[in-house]
Amino acid sequence: MADAAVTPEREQPYAALGLTADEYARVRAILGRRPTDAELAVYSVMWSEHCSYKSSRKHLRQFADKAPATDVLLAGIGQNAGVVDVGRGYAVTFKIESHNHPSYVEPFQGAATGVGGIVRDILAMGARPVAVMDSLRFGPADAPDTHRVLPAVVGGISFYGNCLGLPNIGGELAFDPCYLGNPLVNALCVGVLRHEDLKLAAATGPGNQVVLLGSRTGPDGIGGASVLASASFGGSGEGAKRPSVQVGDPFMEKLLIECCLELYRSGLVVGVQDLGAAGVACATTELAAGGHTGMRVTLDRVPLRDASLGPAEILMSESQERMMAIVTPANVGPFLAICAKWDVPATVIGEVTDTGRLEMTWQGAHVVDIPPGSAADDGPVYDRPVRRPDSQDVLIGDDPHRLPRPAGPGAGEALRADLLLLVGSADGGDKAWVTEQYDCYVRGDTVLAAPHDAGLLRIDAETGLGVALATDGNGRFCQLDPYVGTQLALAEAYRNVAASGARPLAVTNCLNFGSPEDPAVMWQFTEAVRGLADGCQQLGVPVTGGNVSFYNQTGSTAIRPTPVVGVLGVHDDVRRRVPSGFSLPDAAIVLLGTTRSEFGGSLWAWLRHGHLGGLPPAVDLPAERSLADVLVAASERRLIVAAHDLSDGGLALALAEACLVGGTGCSVMLPGDGTTFLFSESAARAVVVVRPGAEAELVRLCTASGVPAATLGRTGGSTLEIAGLFAVPLTELADLYGRALPALFG
């Protein structure tokens, strides 16, 4: 500190740490002197794109500004995770987060620690984590680098999630060339708590102790936030990014979870924060800023795995499996005793003060003295240039309606071939190669998991209260129109939750985009955020939190804009869950919603013709709301025994999936043009199987809600038959459906 004051002109490596010259100047202005090395480290990580959201904050405000009126929100944007009331004194916290760049550099540990990080966010809210989901996107399935990345990513998620004892209840897997150098690994975690157990990240009560618990701190992950996640790939020094990927120990995290929950139950925790990106720097600044207090920390007291670490490195380290708690002096003894019971290392490293400053010493020297809010909350806010790319009109003008379609006497055979093309593809085929590596049963409360439309968890055995979750995204739709495409992703997740019989309640999101320094990417981003905010407002489901991942690009080529939307819903009684497969034979199959000729961004156009162009399907949020109302009411009144939403691959893939998941065939008659009814991806649609005897009541329900309903045919038999066009034996369908991923990945 004294040194910083007397050597104002000393050159500091702010650029290498990811700060711009302007940002560096601003730090000097805030402090009234040059920062110390340790302070520079703090600002470099806290003001990185990943931590400060400097390119997105201006736009993300819309989620709050346009938030629909709701009384279910107990904690919203700005907290570690959103928390919603689900009834009977229970609350649920959930969030989705990205770990994209680390998963490209070191796929196994990158994905594993992505799970670890989001689980700790949930734990920090005072909740027991109860389930996870993962939304994954890779380059072409047959690309050599996909072979390097995909199995290791899945292995890492399996390794970490299974060891924690968290059931994986669903997710997504998609392939596109744009993700080849930039895979997307978005991990979601959901937790349950009683209302009164909610914890916040605030260091209150001057004199209270600051305790660091969990793994020892080492050099792993240094620069993870500032250098790895806040910059594009490409150029020299790829090897230099390798130390920036953290290494996970799920056993330690399991102990940490049980330890923290016992600490919470024992009333020993005033405030708590998890350590993720930017480690100790982030936890201390956020806790102090959150409590509107100050903090004094002795960095020497941080338990180290590597004694050579200096203060800057200690602050930036992203060693995993660590939490920071605020504890009254009287409770420190009992707190440490519980940690000892669970074999979780715990150390008092400082105390809360009333100075409004974050002060840190190391080996007796003052190394940090900053206003905590300047790092945690008052980072730079950029208004990046936004410009709709000229190429957009060319893309939209490339109308998919001019694509050749099956016609004439051979149409049936051609349509059959198109269905099998989708079913046999990595995109459309069975994802069991992935999902079978995940424990979906642990904790014994999983009512529905993959391959059903939503994951459904029981929360209360006595009443059957439960929650449903779905995550959805669509890079192709968003490339064509980021506003509409984002609303379509929201609608799909919303629809999937309703299909299980649950009422959609709240939203989380992971916004995956290219570089914010590219005006075209910023146009995609601003359109997507506007679309999501508007969509959530119209559907009445608030955004409770989420994550932005920028810089998903290699060189100048960005990924397709890929916002991933997670929707959470409440199920009043999971005993009347609605699965997605055809199991009951000789029951009516009804198509709900309106089908139009809409192939822009469709899986059929992409796989059959390599085509992406035109406009995505129209979005109709009032129709989505009405459809969801019908699906939930039909579940409540036990009118349906199965429901499956229509999305990628349209009705064709939906019927194939339903037959294979349930093990029963079907015979249906299409109400109109074959290609349209089989492969169009019009939104706001679902197929349901009606409980015998309930047909008339379902029709009345649909009419009252303004949802078109058309009986397509009946379940039964061992073929998928489209009357007048083609039939496929389920054995042939199953063989093809299960082939793609094992053939590629073993």
Add this chain to the structure above:
Amino acid sequence: MTARIGVVTFPGSLDDRDARRAVQRAGAAPVELWHDDASLHGVDAVILPGGFSYGDYLRCGAIARFAPVMGEIIPAAARGLPVLGICNGFQILCEAHLLPGALTRNVARRFINRDVRIRIETAASAWTSEYRAGQEITVVLKSGEGAYVADPATLAQLEANGQILARYVGGNPNGSLGDIAGVISAAGTVAGLMPHPEHAIDPLTGPSADGLAFFSSVLRAVVPA
């Protein structure tokens, strides 16, 4: 008087909660046993549940077998206390030499979570007396190291003595020798099973209710004082 069945929690145990639920569903009283506590608190039988005890450090179950509670379980088993090891519990029983053989990495080198069909090979054990020999049931397999191995002499002896508890049918998911899904001790009181019967006690949350009879069988073997 209700039978009391102990379920051990090691650091990293995961399916202890579900094992306790299954015990309760079967009509007995579940008793939580802590790994560090060298007392069985007078329970009538013990279950070692599934999970990743000690993070599978060194080898699955290698460290758990030295826990203080195991110091009580091993002699108690010799005296006839019924013990069921499920998944990681099976691994611990093999490491403790209460059962012969060992569990190794799945042949596909991946964790497998799948509903499996197994055939109960013997009803002459404390844990399967409510099944018929030859009965096929659907339960849950979820493991990375589930391939049972033993040397040829041991395998021959197990077969000859009727110590094969269950076998996979309709396909061997992990490469277990002889399609073995579970084995029992010569006395029939100590059992190890790789799949999870506690996840098949309710069709709402599992593939069937076929697994419940493991937990009700032992009630017959136990004669409360």
